[in-house]
Amino acid sequence: MDWHIMRIHCKQYQHKIIAQAAKTPKIFAPLRLCEEINMADEKKLFKVTIDNINIEVEAGTSILQAARSIGGDVVPPAMCYYSKLQGSGGKCRTCLVEVAAGSTADPRPMPKLVASCRTNVMDGMVVKSITSERVIDARNGVVEFLLINHPLDCPICDQAGECHLQDLSYEHGKEGTRYEFKRRTFEKHDLGPYIQLHMTRCILCYRCVFVADQLTEKRVHGILDRGEHSEIATYIEKALHHDFIGNVIDVCPVGALTDRTFRFKNRVWFLKPMEAHRDCSKCCGKVTLWNRGDEVYRVTARKNQWDEVEDWICNDCRFDKKRTGDWIIDGPTIVNRHSVISAGHYNSSTKAPKEFLPEVMGGRNPRLLMDIHTVSEVNQPEIHLSKIEGPATSDVFDETDKSI
Amino acid sequence: MSRKLLIDKVNIEGIRNYDAYRKNGGYASVEKAFKMAPNDVVEEVKKSGLRGRGGAGFPTGMKWSFLAKPEGVPRYLVCNADESEPGTFKDRYLMEFLPHLLIEGLIVSSYALGSGRTYIYIRGEYAWIVDILDQAIAEAKSNNWLGKNILGTGFDCEIYVQRGAGAYICGEETALLESLEGKRGNPRIKPPFPAVKGLWDCPTVVNNVETLAAIVPIINMGGEEYAKIGIGKSTGTKLLSACGNINKPGVYEIDMTISVEEFIYSDEYCGGIPNGKKLKACIPGGSSVPILPANLLLRTAKGETRMMTYESLADGGFATGSMMGSGGFIVLDEDQCVVRHTLTLARFYRHESCGQCSPCREGTGWMEKILKNIEYGNGKLTDIDLLWDIQRRIEGNTICPLGDAAAWPVAAAIRHFRDEFEWHVLNPDESQRRNYGLAHYADPLQTVSA
Numbered sequence: 001m002d003w004h005i006m007r008i009h010c011k012q013y014q015h016k017i018i019a020q021a022a023k024t025p026k027i028f029a030p031l032r033l034c035e036e037i038n039m040a041d042e043k044k045l046f047k048v049t050i051d052n053i054n055i056e057v058e059a060g061t062s063i064l065q066a067a068r069s070i071g072g073d074v075v076p077p078a079m080c081y082y083s084k085l086q087g088s089g090g091k092c093r094t095c096l097v098e099v100a101a102g103s104t105a106d107p108r109p110m111p112k113l114v115a116s117c118r119t120n121v122m123d124g125m126v127v128k129s130i131t132s133e134r135v136i137d138a139r140n141g142v143v144e145f146l147l148i149n150h151p152l153d154c155p156i157c158d159q160a161g162e163c164h165l166q167d168l169s170y171e172h173g174k175e176g177t178r179y180e181f182k183r184r185t186f187e188k189h190d191l192g193p194y195i196q197l198h199m200t201r202c203i204l205c206y207r208c209v210f211v212a213d214q215l216t217e218k219r220v221h222g223i224l225d226r227g228e229h230s231e232i233a234t235y236i237e238k239a240l241h242h243d244f245i246g247n248v249i250d251v252c253p254v255g256a257l258t259d260r261t262f263r264f265k266n267r268v269w270f271l272k273p274m275e276a277h278r279d280c281s282k283c284c285g286k287v288t289l290w291n292r293g294d295e296v297y298r299v300t301a302r303k304n305q306w307d308e309v310e311d312w313i314c315n316d317c318r319f320d321k322k323r324t325g326d327w328i329i330d331g332p333t334i335v336n337r338h339s340v341i342s343a344g345h346y347n348s349s350t351k352a353p354k355e356f357l358p359e360v361m362g363g364r365n366p367r368l369l370m371d372i373h374t375v376s377e378v379n380q381p382e383i384h385l386s387k388i389e390g391p392a393t394s395d396v397f398d399e400t401d402k403s404i
Numbered sequence: 405m406s407r408k409l410l411i412d413k414v415n416i417e418g419i420r421n422y423d424a425y426r427k428n429g430g431y432a433s434v435e436k437a438f439k440m441a442p443n444d445v446v447e448e449v450k451k452s453g454l455r456g457r458g459g460a461g462f463p464t465g466m467k468w469s470f471l472a473k474p475e476g477v478p479r480y481l482v483c484n485a486d487e488s489e490p491g492t493f494k495d496r497y498l499m500e501f502l503p504h505l506l507i508e509g510l511i512v513s514s515y516a517l518g519s520g521r522t523y524i525y526i527r528g529e530y531a532w533i534v535d536i537l538d539q540a541i542a543e544a545k546s547n548n549w550l551g552k553n554i555l556g557t558g559f560d561c562e563i564y565v566q567r568g569a570g571a572y573i574c575g576e577e578t579a580l581l582e583s584l585e586g587k588r589g590n591p592r593i594k595p596p597f598p599a600v601k602g603l604w605d606c607p608t609v610v611n612n613v614e615t616l617a618a619i620v621p622i623i624n625m626g627g628e629e630y631a632k633i634g635i636g637k638s639t640g641t642k643l644l645s646a647c648g649n650i651n652k653p654g655v656y657e658i659d660m661t662i663s664v665e666e667f668i669y670s671d672e673y674c675g676g677i678p679n680g681k682k683l684k685a686c687i688p689g690g691s692s693v694p695i696l697p698a699n700l701l702l703r704t705a706k707g708e709t710r711m712m713t714y715e716s717l718a719d720g721g722f723a724t725g726s727m728m729g730s731g732g733f734i735v736l737d738e739d740q741c742v743v744r745h746t747l748t749l750a751r752f753y754r755h756e757s758c759g760q761c762s763p764c765r766e767g768t769g770w771m772e773k774i775l776k777n778i779e780y781g782n783g784k785l786t787d788i789d790l791l792w793d794i795q796r797r798i799e800g801n802t803i804c805p806l807g808d809a810a811a812w813p814v815a816a817a818i819r820h821f822r823d824e825f826e827w828h829v830l831n832p833d834e835s836q837r838r839n840y841g842l843a844h845y846a847d848p849l850q851t852v853s854a
Contacts (some may be wrong), residue, residue: 092762096801112800142762226757228754228765
């Protein structure tokens with residue numbers, strides 16, 4: 001057999017050879033070793049310290065994601081970053097953190113605060129989030145900047161209760177404003193029959209632009225003008241027509257893009273979220289229904305604790321299927337997100353009811369309570385019920401039994 | 405008489421055309437460079453100590469050596485001719501009168517970096533210069549300095565001129581690349597840096613016009629020889645565009661050995677301040693660098709003479725120093741109002757902010773409104789502290805340097821001219837009628853009838 005044929009032969013049976021190699025580790029030991037080393041390379045773990053908490057994360061993780069894996073207060077707020085949208089983040093500057101040491105190899109601190117959503121961790125990196133005064137000051141500044149042109153019309157805004165800007169300003173804002181000028185205003189625009197754009201409330205996070213760009217073809221939706229006057233718009237007031245365009249409502253962190261089928265219908269904190277699904281030919285069909293009584297007020301995608309959707313849903317599910325009968329209810333939605341909306345709802349932090357019985361019994365293990373059916377004659381089918389004289393009494397039991 | 409390397413031939417008749425340029429030693433550097441290996445050209449630039457002339461002053465040779473060189477991926481050189489900074493017009497002069505110098509520098513640099521397609525991204529308002537450059541490129545091409553197999557070395561290079569659409573932000577290198585790709589000119593978030601992922605995700609070097617033109621004398625005279633000009637790390641010659649209250653505004657080439665005082669008052673350069681007025685303040689490097697009052701401009705806080713070098717101008721940090729920047733030298737005499745001047749700059753940055761990140765988008769507009777109030781006699785004393793607070797929270801917290809550029813002038817104006825701001829607030833009526841005049845640093849305070 002010459003080499004050429006040999007090579008073809010090898011290619012044909014390559015998978016078999018590999019399978020064989022797996023079965024006979026002794027012969028192919030060097031090969032396996034190489035594979036293992038490669039595996040180790042792929043899953044290289046970096047040690048990172050965030051606010052004095054040590055954690056190991058995979059290479060290529062952003063500081064924000066590393067902080068999220070710790071959870072709690074160290075997680076920087078994110079208004080523009082959305083893990084499902086490629087290229088998002090870096091714009092709102094609320095997630096700024098201080099890098100006190102760049103890496104083990106280069107332990108110099110970074111001179112500027114960095115956007116944690118777009119900065120990847122390095123091995124030995126030391127990050128300060130809430131333990132740095134600079135970070136807190138910068139964050140407060142960003143919140144102030146975001147609020148100076150925001151209308152603060154929460155009482156009439158549909159997003160109130162689940163608004164990220166609201167949460168952020170509760171955490172980092174001041175009670176008063178230092179801005180004494182007229183706020184920037186825009187006209188309201190209807191982007192088609194389902195979505196209304198309220199630019200006055202917009203914080204220009206660009207999430208909806210990324211959704212339109214990445215989920216839809218032939219985007220007509222983007223940013224017009226620049227600076228203070230830049231606005232989200234469709235090119236010359238075009239309506240948005242796409243099966244998945246409704247998702248821009250879900251990604252909007254504020255009340256700039258609202259569901260026209262839900263506008264002014266109800267406050268979100270009066271609604272009970274329920275997970276439901278249906279067979280949908282376009283999307284996964286897994287949604288959250290927001291009910292009050294039997295009525296479905298709105299349908300949104302399911303969201304995780306960072307308020308990011310788990311799966312995009314189509315316009316049919318979102319806007320048209322508004323009867324409970326359209327859906328198969330899976331159960332109550334646990335609102336994990338730390339927000340106004342999680343208050344008074346099914347909260348994951350609710351503890352299981354305390355078991356009082358063991359406490360009362362003081363360590364005793366009475367057979368009376370546990371075994372009454374096995375002791376009782378009722379459970380013995382060979383005895384005819386009419387032969388039983390009456391309910392079991394204490395006489396039936398042996399008083400000398402110490403286990404009682 | 406100072407040494408001129410870039411604009412020495414500018415007065416030769418017809419130098420804009422190829423024949424005259426070639427006759428006067430043009431394209432000699434290309435011939436010389438093509439006999440060297442590309443890496444040797446980069447080494448030569450490294451030796452010269454040339455620093456980027458666009459504003460940041462980053463060593464060019466180092467920038468070039470950072471360029472990633474993966475196999476099978478094209479590399480690009482982009483010339484940043486989007487010169488939009490108020491007070492800076494040196495690149496315009498260079499491109500308008502010596503277009504072939506830029507083309508020559510571009511060919512050498514393209515060869516050193518291995519860029520087969522080189523772009524000149526030019527400010528949209530420089531419409532007539534596009535024609536000049538296009539003509540120069542056509543002439544170079546017909547003489548086999550561009551195109552396929554240049555001088556028989558097998559190196560191919562094309563130069564394209566792309567006009568911007570009138571945005572200052574597109575002078576920021578990543579916004580420039582976005583704009584060049586046909587997108588909205590929003591700066592990218594770094595890292596990755598353009599040297600790794602630039603134009604169309606390929607490794608890219610973005611250099612200023614003057615930097616690329618300076619490659620020509622570096623190759624002609626050798627890097628070591630070039631490094632001998634100037635003081636310390638400020639090597640070579642620098643173009644300065646002087647404007648404001650001076651007798652002779654214009655573009656000057658200096659070797660970085662003269663003092664600021666000499667530059668303002670000597671007849672060779674600015675020729676002093678007209679009408680016998682006194683110097684009040686100066687912005688030494690284009691609108692985005694901190695303004696300096698006369699007493700700190702001519703001498704540093706330590707009492708040394710301030711020189712026209714990168715280091716000396718930055719001496720004292722931002723507390724008592726400034727920056728070389730892009731070389732837009734703006735002089736203010738005693739009749740100028742610093743508040744009004746700061747308002748003008750704040751308006752410019754509000755107008756030019758891209759609106760991508762929140763501190764810059766909202767902060768620049770807020771600063772302008774407050775400054776407007778102060779300037780027109782509606783200000784409060786707390787407004788000055790508020791301005792300080794706003795600029796502090798913009799600076800360093802934005803994606804690109806435009807946020808810093810918007811914050812620094814305001815910070816420096818308040819730092820050095822706080823009394824003038826306060827005078828505006830306390831004397832709203834009088835401030836509408838006359839200027840504050842010279843501050844305490846140059847003249848006794850009695851002149852101020854506050």
